[in-house]
Every structure is written in C-alpha cells, then in structure tokens.
Amino acid sequence: MIEILYALLLIPGAIIIEGLRRKTVARMHNRAGPPLLQPFYDILKLLGKEKFIYENAIFSLVPYLALFCSFFMLLIFPFSVIGFDFDFLVLGYVFILQDTIYIFGALASRSPFGMYASVRELLLMLGYEITFIIVLCLFFYNAGVYSFQNYDVEFAFAKIPIVALLAIFTAFVILRITPYDVMNAEAEIGAGFFSEYSGTPLAILDIAELIKNLMTYILLGFLIFGKTYALIMAPIFMIFYAIMLTSSARYSTLVTAKTFIILAILAFVHLIISGSLAV
Amino acid sequence: MHTTIYPIGPQHPSLKEPIFIKLHVDGSRIIKAEFNLGYAHRGVEKCSEGYLLDSALHAVQRTCGICSQCHSMAFLRTVEPMANIQPPTKVYLQRLVIAELERIHSHLLWAGIMAHEIGLDTLFMYYLKQREHVLDAFDELTGNRVHHSCDVLGTMKRSFGKKEIDFLLEKLQTIEPEITELRRVMEKNEVIVSRFKKHGMITKKLATELGLVGPVARASGINYDVRQNDPYMAYAIKELKVKPVIRTEGDAWARSIVRCDEVFESMRLIRKACEMIDPNEEIPKKKNLFAKDGSGFGRVEAPRGENFHFVTIKNNKIARLKLRTPTLANVLSYSRILENESITDVPVIVMSLDPCISCMERVAVIKNKKEEIWTSHELFEGKKHD
C-alpha cells in the first residue's frame, strides 16, 4: 500500500520540497520567498514556450534520458513498487549516469558555454565519484547485506560516525551547492549546460533535477537513520542544506572535509587488505 | 596557436547592461579582448538640439537611472553662469545632500552586484536591504525613488523642512552600523579576498596614460577628485571639504575598499550639510531665464568619476550638448587588463570598473506635451523640434 502511495506522490513531493527549500533560503535572506508551488508554475510556463533544437540526436534525447535515470531510482529504492533485488552499486551507477548524460548534452549543444561547462563537470566528477561509491560500500559493509531491500540497520551513525559525516559532505556536490555548481555557474559561463535548452526539453530537465534532489535527501536519511525514519528525515536534511547554501561558513567546513576523505579512503584500503571485504 | 572566440555577449547573466566583449581564448586563458558598443544608444545629443534650456535639463537628467543627479548638476554648473544667476546657499546645500545620497546608493548597489558575481547571494540581499533605506529617504525628500529630478534652473522644486531632515538623519542612523559590519566582511572574508586580490591590476602608469577617472584611478594611487581639486557649488564651503580615499594596490580589492570608504565620507558630508540647512528658509520660485549666446563647460564628480558637459547656446536654445561620461573614459582599459587572465575572473574584472553603459551611450526620454518616440529613421532624416 505504502509503495503505491510513494510512487504516486513522487513528483508532487519533489515539487513541494523544492518550494520549501526556496522559502527557507528566502527567510535566511530576510525576505518572503516565492509561493510554495512555484516550481510547478515554472514548469507549466516552460511547457508553453518555443523550443529551439539542433539536428543532433543526442541533443534531443538528453532530457528524456535524464528523466529515465530519475525514474529508475524508484526501482531500486526502499519502498520499491516492483520489488527488484538490485545491488546497491546500481544506485551509484544511476546517479553518476545522470551526470554523464548532462555532460553529453552540454557538448552536443555546440556553444562555447556548453563546452566549458562540460570540461569543468568532468573534472568535478573525478573528485566526487570515488567518495560516493566508497560511502555506499562502507555503509553496506557495516550492514552486511548487498541490497536495499534487506538493509536493516537503524541509526548507523552511532557505529560509523566518520562515514556518516563523509556522506553529508559528498551530498554537497551532488546537490550542486555553490562552490560545486561549476556546471551551471551563472556569472561566468551563463548557466553553461542549460543555456541552450528552452521550452519542453528544459521543463523535463527541471523535473529530472527535482526528482534527483528528493532522492538524495531520502538516500541520506535512509543510510544514516534507517528504513523507518528515511521519509521523515528528508525535509530535515533539506533544511540543513538550504541553510548551508546561504551561509559562507560552508567554505571552512568543506575544507576540513578533506581530512575525512583521506580517513575514509584509508579505512577502505585497510578493509580490502585485511580481507574482510570481499571485492 | 588556435584560439576560440568566447562571447561575453550582449546578453549575459553577469552583465547588468548590454556590452559585447569578444574574448579570444586558448583553453582557459585570454589572449586578446575586444569590445563592441552601441547596444543602448538612443541618440539624444542629436535630439536635444533646438530645445529650450528647461526641456534640455529634463532630458539630461534622464540619461542614466543610477547617476541622474550628477548629470543635472554638471549641466547646471555649465548653464547657470551663462544665464547670470546664482542660487542661494540653501539650494547648493540641498543639491549636495541629494548628490551624496546618490553616491551612497550607487556604491551599495555595486557592492551587492559584486557579491552576487562570486556566488555569495546572501551578501547581495543584505546590501540591497540597506539600499532600500536610502531609497526611502529619496522618496521622502524628492518624491521619487530613482529619477529624482528635483533641480530647476536657479532653484529647486522642493524645500527641505524639519520633517524631511529628521527622517533623513534617522535613516542614516539606521544604516550606519550595518554598513560598518558589511565593510568588515568585504575586507576580511577569505572568499572575497582570494577572488579579488591581484586580479585586474591597473598600475599608476597605465592609469595616467589612458586618462582614467574616478574610484578606478584613486585605487591606483592617483590623487584626483573633482570635489577636492576644482570645488563647485557647496563644496567650496570650508566645513564641507572632501578628503578623497586613496589606495595604491590597483587591483579589484582596492577598488572595493575605496568605494566602501567613500560611503562613510558621504555620510559625514550629509550630516554636516544637514546641520547647516535652515529648515524655515524659503527658496526662490522658478523664473524664466535668458542665457547669452556662447559656449561653456563644467564638470562634477559622479559616483563613477568625472562627468564633463560642454554646451553651446544660440538664441536661448541649445545648439550642441556634449556629455563625456566617466564610463566612456574608463571603458578603453578593458582591452588591456583582460589579457592573460583566466575566464573565471572575467565577471569580477568587468564589474570592478563599475560600467554604467546607459550613461556611456547617452540616452534620454523625450517628453514634450505629447509623448514622442523617435525611430532611428526619423533620427537620420533630421526631424527637428521647434
């Protein structure tokens, strides 16, 4: 029962949580923000605008591929409607596949802004891909299982606090909070990747982005707090990231994250060498 | 070596006004920079031919939204001696108050935009919130928030009474502690310092060679401010002498600090001038004036530099009006300082010179009894007003 509700309320939930995020950011700025359903109005407006397409097949397909990746996460995640028993690494692949599709889209758009955006995004992916997979591996090693359906650990941060902190830091990059939004940096490259899309393709890309953000919040809640509390902790993580977006304290905290990353890599290597983790 | 052309195009999220900067880049490093102008030219030096003096003043005040009072003061500094009229001291003091308030609001807006370019959105919102107080003060003093055209030949439209001056002083009291805190952020925050220092260097030699004016020149060590070197209107009074802010580093950070410090200097001048205004005094009423034939010039210190007007009068009407705005003098340096920089520094460097493109292209709104909009076709055929 809860699975069907989850599948039906996915897109409205993504819209409302994005609206709440914008409101939180606006209250931090000492102003009243946009109405709660503002992302919905934005998407409606975009559906009525003219669209410009080039002859590339990749350029036309990219929005729909990105949406496919977002929906694929439904099959893996806890309250999966169909109940597939996938490995946890498939989720890592799907997250990273979505970013790779963005890079293809930026390169196919034949504009100098897109070219720069894709080069920077490639450099960024080299950085955070590794830590993301390490985080997933370490959490599941702690639980001792291989699939999301069997994940039974509650309050994992009590046992492996360092890995939990590492997960929180990696989510900064997945959510594209400002030092890491090199791909759509507004000032320098004119919102690089998204600058050539308009109309319906852009609306579909926005929906894919919203769903990915919601999945990130739920994933964090699921890994750190366990199956029963995942949905409740998602808004709390959203508020945390909205507040960190608006304060420049994040720069000094993210610098100390380097030490955690080194610790996590060392822990992973130790586990492999001592033979406890079957690779 | 193969270079790509990278357009900081006429439309770009980091530019507030349209200007086309064409960058030849190799990888991420800039080899050459060119610029194209003309996207906001509305052709009014031609349109003010044949206007009466009052209509021309009305047109000149609307050249730019942010620095409208400085254009009006430069025009009046030129024309009032030719019409042989000297307004009383209270009018001079009122004009000074409005001009210094305008300097404050222009610098606050600039600081907010710079913070937005490097991604610190919260700082942008905080700066604009302080600017709202200044705009409220404008609303109370002149009746309008942006194009406050309160100057008339020889006098002003409104006289400041006790209520307005108290409101203004209270607003200054509200914003002062906040601006002190924001200046501390500008000076000490590690993100701002690392992105502004050592980028966009203008040495003193380059500044003298190109004839740069304004805070850009003062941040490179040139000690030139029109209010100090060539005092006009109320700046000639001894208590209102201006001490300009000079820095020697010449990079974008030095320009930020110069502008932040000028805000404090302006607040000091406004408080001094408000003490000297007598709230009960009356200012003269508007009169029709007759100006002699001939030509004259005058200059004032706009928020962005030295603003120079040159006027030729014939038959009590304007025969030729030439504005040389500070951005026109500063824009040539783009091709020099953008070389050998990386693309990521371009928005910081472009905005640190504080370009006001509408000033540079000389625009104004024409409004006689009926509203007329000139098409470029009529402009080229030379349709004249009477």
Add this chain to the structure above:
Amino acid sequence: MINVLNDVKKIKAERLISIASVKNDDGNYTVYYHFSWDKKPEIRQFSIEVKKGDEVESIMELFENAALLEGEMTELFGIKFIGNPYSGKRIFLAEEGGKKCTPPFIQ
C-alpha cells in the same frame, strides 16, 4: 589634412578630457579640444576650424583616450581622423538593413 599634433605637443597638457564639435551657420565645423591640468586645477579649451570633407590628424600618439572620442566624431559628423583605428568603424549607431547610415549631425 590638418596637422594638430605639433601644436598639441607644445601645449604640454596632462590629460585630455573631451573632443566635441559644433556645426556653424555656414556649414563648416569647429572642433573643440578640452585639456586639463589636474594639480592647478585648470581646464583650457582649444578649437580648430574644419571645412566639410576635411581630414584631421589624430592625437592618439599622445593621448590614448582620444580613440573613442574621435571615433564618435567620425560616426556622427563625418570628420575623418587619420591614424585612429576606431575612426570609420561603427561604434554607437545601428546598422539599418546591413548598410552604413549617413552621419546624423550633418544636416
């Protein structure tokens, strides 16, 4: 061609403020130069008479900010300045249907 460069060298000015031109009644132009000495402070105005169709020597060797000012003069009045790369280029006006437009101040 009217030679201005030697006279301007003799003036020994510190900074060039502006170049403007006015159309006289008999159809010729007067070009005004404004120079400034910042320390004194002093502004001096010099003028030359230019007939229609004449060309003037550019003072870009001495003062580099004459570039845009002289270019604007060529575009709006039709007076050519020799030695200035911006003279003759379209700076401010729009192109009507792709062809260059006549300078508007000539009438």
